[in-house]
Amino acid sequence: MRIQINDCSLQLTQGDITQQNVDAIVNAANSQLAGGGGVDGAIHSAGGASIMEETDRRYPDGCETGQAVISSAGNLSCKYVIHTVGPVWNGGLRGESDLLRSAFQNSLTLAFEHHCDSLAFPAISTGVYGYPMDLAAQNSLMTVAEFLREHEAPSLVKFVLFDAGAYGAFSYALENIAAVAINW
Ligand code: AR6
Numbered sequence: 001m002r003i004q005i006n007d008c009s010l011q012l013t014q015g016d017i018t019q020q021n022v023d024a025i026v027n028a029a030n031s032q033l034a035g036g037g038g039v040d041g042a043i044h045s046a047g048g049a050s051i052m053e054e055t056d057r058r059y060p061d062g063c064e065t066g067q068a069v070i071s072s073a074g075n076l077s078c079k080y081v082i083h084t085v086g087p088v089w090n091g092g093l094r095g096e097s098d099l100l101r102s103a104f105q106n107s108l109t110l111a112f113e114h115h116c117d118s119l120a121f122p123a124i125s126t127g128v129y130g131y132p133m134d135l136a137a138q139n140s141l142m143t144v145a146e147f148l149r150e151h152e153a154p155s156l157v158k159f160v161l162f163d164a165g166a167y168g169a170f171s172y173a174l175e176n177i178a179a180v181a182i183n184w
Pocket of ligand 1: 038
């Protein structure tokens with residue numbers, strides 16, 4: 001599924017983020033940039049040790065929740081990995097929504113500054129960090145849609161959803177956003 005926002009595409013696909021043919025992929029990291037399971041584990045294992053060597057050297061203090069940093073991509077076919085830290089879900093009243101929004105905005109800004117024409121996101125925070133999939137879908141997609149409307153870049157932003165449940169939740173949210181975006 002895909003919608004058009006000005007000259008940009010916002011697309012959903014089901015699969016593995018390490019296998020995408022894009023300029024940059026986004027990693028759902030932790031604030032120590034220490035690696036872990038899920039997307040983070042898959043990216044470091046497919047990309048090789050050079051990614052963490054670089055983030056250790058360039059970002060010794062890690063990355064705060066809601067912020068993002070960029071590195072090269074080791075053995076992956078993309079040019080960059082953008083590492084962002086989504087919030088841990090804690091019931092929804094501890095700023096989770098703003099922090100998730102800011103993780104997406106800061107990742108998009110780094111991609112924009114590095115002239116990435118295409119970018120792939122996972123469903124940040126919806127695994128180990130426990131953010132409810134439906135709420136994450138709505139918030140994440142709306143944040144990206146607003147950025148594309150404002151900046152008219154990157155030309156392609158893909159969400160790579162790992163399973164059918166995530167794909168279904170994001171499809172439903174994207175249909176609602178398409179209805180709003182038609183008036184932009
Ligand atoms: N490609 C795309 N999506 C994936 C992949 C993949 N290869 N693998 C898992 N997902 P998570 P978080 C989905 O836990 O919730 C790590 O240990 C997964 O089904 O990777 O932000 C970090 O080091 C889920 O929907 O990230 C942090 O400590 C989504 O990606 C912590 O987990 C995000 O799940 C971050 O937790």
